[in-house]
Amino acid sequence: MTALNPYEQKAQQVFGEVCVNKALVQQAGFGTRSIPTFVSEWIVTRHAPDGILDDLARDKIRNFLNKHLPTRDQKQQLKAQLKNGETLTILDQYNVAVDLKKDQHDVTIPSLDEKKAGIVEHLLELYPLLLGDGVWGVGKLNYQPPDKSRDGQIILSDFRPMQNSTLDLDLFCERRSEFALDEWRDLLISSMGYNPEKYSIPQQMHLLTRLVPLIQERVNMIELAPKGTGKSFVFLNLSRYARLVSGGKVTAAGLFYNNNTRQVGLLGNYDLVVFDEAQSLSFDNPGEIIGVLKDYLESGSFSRGGTQKIEASAGIMMLANIPLDEYQRPRHRNLFSELPAFLGETAFIDRIHGILPGWELPRIKNSLIATGIGFKADYFGDVLHGLRHRAGYEQIVIQHNTISGTNDTRDTIAITRLASGFCKLLFPDGLVSPEDFREYCLKPAVQLRQRVRDQLSLLDPEYSDVSIGW
Structure with a gap:
C-alpha cells in the first residue's frame, strides 16, 4: 500500500469518517454503470466502512448493485x-x-x-x-x-x-487550522477527484475556481477550453446541488418558470445551473429567454408570464469548447467568436463575473484522477452548499481589498463575490493573512474579471481599456 502524504494522514486523523480513499471507487468494479461519483462513494463506504476493499466487501457491493442498481x-x-x-x-x-x-x-x-x-x-x-x-x-x-x-x-x-448524515460546518471551518495552506489545497483538489501531485499551483487554482459558483451565491462564469480538459467532471460527480444542461435547446419554462404547471425552473431549485457544450446552446424563444436571463444575472430575480418576481441565488456556469493555436493558446483574440451570438453581446458578457482559462489545464488522463484521500463527495458537496449562506467572508474582502484601476460597480461586485468564494474554499475559518488573501483570493478574482474587461474593450469601444490592480 502506498504511503500517505502528510495532508492525507491529517485528513484521516482530523476528519475521520467523512474522508474516503478515492482509489476504492475505481477498484470497486462498477463497470460501465453510469452513476455520479458521490453515488459510487456512497455505495462503497457503506460496504467497506473501514476502508478495506477485501473479497467480502466486493461481494457486498456486487450483491447491492445486482439487487438495487439494475442495468x-x-x-x-x-x-x-x-x-x-x-x-x-x-x-x-x-x-x-x-x-x-x-x-x-x-x-x-x-x-x-x-x-x-x-x-x-x-x-x-x-x-x-x-x-x-x-x-x-x-x-x-x-x-x-x-x-x-x-x-x-x-x-x-x-x-x-441520498444525503450526508454528518455535517458540522463549524467543525469543518475550525479544523482548517490543522493544515498548512498547501496541504489544504491538495486536500480540496483530491476531494474534487483530481490528483493534486500532477497539477501546478496555478493549475490547482484553476481547478478550485470551478468550485467558486458552488460555494458562493450568484457567481456567473464561463470556462473556455478545448475538448477533454474535464470541464464538466466536477459538476457531474460532486454536488447534487448542481444541474448540468448539456447543449441543445433550453426552454424558458425549464429554466425560469412553467406557467402551465406553476413550477419554478432550474434557477429556483439548484445552487448552480451548468450549461455544458455552450457552443451548441440554443433557446426555444431566444428573445424572451436572453432578456430574462440578463435581468436575472444582474438582479438575482426573474419573472415570466405575469408572475411575481422570483428571487433565486443560483449561479450560472457556461462550459464551451474553443479552438487553440499551435502554442495551445486561443486561436482568436475574440474568445466568443465561435460561440452563439448572444454570448458575444457585450451586455451579456459584462454580467459574467469571470472567464476561466481552461486552455491552461491539461487533457484528462488516468494519472490526473485522484487515487488518494479526500472528502467524500456527498459530504464535500454539502459543505459547499452550507458555506454559500455563511456570513462574514465579504467583510474579510472589504477589510483586505486593495484593488485599483477601476471604480466600475460590476467589476467591484464580481471581484468581491469571486474573492469571497476563494476565501471560503481556502480559509473557511476566516484566518488569513493580508499577503495570503491578496495572492490566493484577490489576485485570482481580479484575473478572472480582467479577462472579461479585456473582451469588452476588444468588442465594444464604449468599454474603456481597464487594467485592474491588486
Whole structure:
C-alpha cells in the first residue's frame, strides 16, 4: 500500500469518517454503470466502512448493485417481479412531472425506462425537489394492478434521498487550522477527484475556481477550453446541488418558470445551473429567454408570464469548447467568436463575473484522477452548499481589498463575490493573512474579471481599456 502524504494522514486523523480513499471507487468494479461519483462513494463506504476493499466487501457491493442498481437489460425481469407482487428497492435518479390534463403526477424511473409511475402524495411534501429534474435516492416500488377505473401502474411508495448524515460546518471551518495552506489545497483538489501531485499551483487554482459558483451565491462564469480538459467532471460527480444542461435547446419554462404547471425552473431549485457544450446552446424563444436571463444575472430575480418576481441565488456556469493555436493558446483574440451570438453581446458578457482559462489545464488522463484521500463527495458537496449562506467572508474582502484601476460597480461586485468564494474554499475559518488573501483570493478574482474587461474593450469601444490592480 502506498504511503500517505502528510495532508492525507491529517485528513484521516482530523476528519475521520467523512474522508474516503478515492482509489476504492475505481477498484470497486462498477463497470460501465453510469452513476455520479458521490453515488459510487456512497455505495462503497457503506460496504467497506473501514476502508478495506477485501473479497467480502466486493461481494457486498456486487450483491447491492445486482439487487438495487439494475442495468437497463434487467428492466423486463424487474417489471415481471413487480407484476408478481414483489416489492423492489431501487437506487436511481427519480423525478416527478405534473400532468394537469389528467390531474396526476408522473414519476420517471430511468432504470426501468418508466415515465408514468405513480407516487404516494405525501412524498412530494417531504421531498419537493422530486418535482425538479431528478433526485438520487432509494425508492420502494410496488405494482398496482388494473381495475375498472384505471390502468395498472408502478407506484413509488417510499423514498429516501441520498444525503450526508454528518455535517458540522463549524467543525469543518475550525479544523482548517490543522493544515498548512498547501496541504489544504491538495486536500480540496483530491476531494474534487483530481490528483493534486500532477497539477501546478496555478493549475490547482484553476481547478478550485470551478468550485467558486458552488460555494458562493450568484457567481456567473464561463470556462473556455478545448475538448477533454474535464470541464464538466466536477459538476457531474460532486454536488447534487448542481444541474448540468448539456447543449441543445433550453426552454424558458425549464429554466425560469412553467406557467402551465406553476413550477419554478432550474434557477429556483439548484445552487448552480451548468450549461455544458455552450457552443451548441440554443433557446426555444431566444428573445424572451436572453432578456430574462440578463435581468436575472444582474438582479438575482426573474419573472415570466405575469408572475411575481422570483428571487433565486443560483449561479450560472457556461462550459464551451474553443479552438487553440499551435502554442495551445486561443486561436482568436475574440474568445466568443465561435460561440452563439448572444454570448458575444457585450451586455451579456459584462454580467459574467469571470472567464476561466481552461486552455491552461491539461487533457484528462488516468494519472490526473485522484487515487488518494479526500472528502467524500456527498459530504464535500454539502459543505459547499452550507458555506454559500455563511456570513462574514465579504467583510474579510472589504477589510483586505486593495484593488485599483477601476471604480466600475460590476467589476467591484464580481471581484468581491469571486474573492469571497476563494476565501471560503481556502480559509473557511476566516484566518488569513493580508499577503495570503491578496495572492490566493484577490489576485485570482481580479484575473478572472480582467479577462472579461479585456473582451469588452476588444468588442465594444464604449468599454474603456481597464487594467485592474491588486
